[in-house]
Amino acid sequence: METLRYHSTRNTDRKVDASYAIVHGIAEDGGLFVPELFPQMDLSLEKLSELSYQDLAYEVMKLFFTDFTEDELRTCIRNAYDSKFASADIAPVVFAGDTPVLELFHGKTLAFKDIALSILPHLLSVSARKQGIGEEIVILTATSGDTGKAALEGFADVPGTRIIVFYPKDGVSDIQRLQMTTQHGDNTHVVAMEGNFDDCQRAVKIAFTDTNERAKLKEAGYLYSSANSINIGRLIPQVVYYYRLYLKSVEAGRIGMGQLLDVVVPTGNFGDILAGYYAKKSGLPLGKLVCASNDNHVLTDFFRTGKYSANREFKVTTSPSMDIVISSNLERLLFHLTDASRTIEMMQSLKLIGAYDFAGSLLKLQEDFMWGYADEAKVAKAIARVYRKTGYIIDPHTAVGFAVAEDLSMNQPISWRPAVVSTASPFKFPKTILEAIGQRPESDLSSITDLSKLLNQPIPQPLKETLNSPVRHFRTCAASGAQAEIHDILGLAR
């Protein structure tokens, strides 16, 4: 097995092992770790289609994490993908009418981030051991809702780790807030920040890249790491389910083996869809990756014009996990399509004037992607339309994907049937769904039972637990107060 090494998007000279990249999360120069090349899948699609999710995960992840032994990797996979997931398939593929839908919401928090965040703590603890790290690892996470809870669940009571989560005080749903503030685990900390998701993300990024701060932490026996989607320990496990989606679509006769499959991905920070891009680059026959945005459509504008501008109003929508203005993982795509020096230019421009021009050919940027966005009215319509036509109920994030697919289909052959990635359970957003199909629900909490009747499905167990647990976390801070809050939590305040 050849060794695959990683380097920063801003400097290709310094190469590190996967375990180093996983432990450190972000490169010292502020760039993101990327593989030096795209490894190629060495098993045939026919072979892969006989594998369980866990065995498939091994075949995909071993291509990227070459410094892990087979035993280490298989143990991580076994610990992550077990009965925590309500479906033995982990990521089942269902059909809404004849559209293949990849359901990524059968984990503990009922949303897609569970898939990566249930394995990251295990990858991280193996990586820390490999890197000879003795400090306690402090996971700092900014969340727009789902990441926070999924990370808290993943890391709760994992020895040698602490986790601190910042969420925008008014930018998450009632259920999301409750999921986080009731979190168990003595090593878990949750802070509500006055500000939006980008403020949270900025605060975390500053803590990470401040060398004084890092030195101070090291002296106290701590090492910052990230569970955000910029960590390759999250990105790579997401490559697996694109293989699953493809193989199941073939098995169901939607496409022939080897034929290209287009996939619509509800997108925010660009982690999920980037994993699709990595899957394609590793040899999976995917066609276009459709970048579906909500009313915060900075990515739609970028793919259309090559101009990225974060100087725009931040909108709070019914799909809060996609409410972003700065899409961190996009830096990786920029690098793959250009080089380190042009990536630095673009990122400096983003920092200085909040905008940049894609420093490469627009055609190259558009080659593997399609794009579109859905405003709130279209999201509601998509929920109602899919329900009426197929009986299948989708959450508002997934609805963004269906709405964009519907819009794009106007300019596609009549037979165009892209697969759609479903990123959250409808049970997380019951009020929005009931409103979309014409009911008048009072609140999210009161709508859960109504939705359960409508779906003719019991309320998912993890949600029941959330509703019945006491609130344990009460911390709040100003947008500028993150560092002081962290120091207080770690006992560093004077």
Ligand SMILES: *Cc1c(COP(=O)(O)O)cnc(C)c1O
């Ligand atoms: C995080 C999230 C997304 C967006 O995924 P990115 O990787 O940030 O693009 C979409 N839907 C849900 C439910 C999410 O939690």
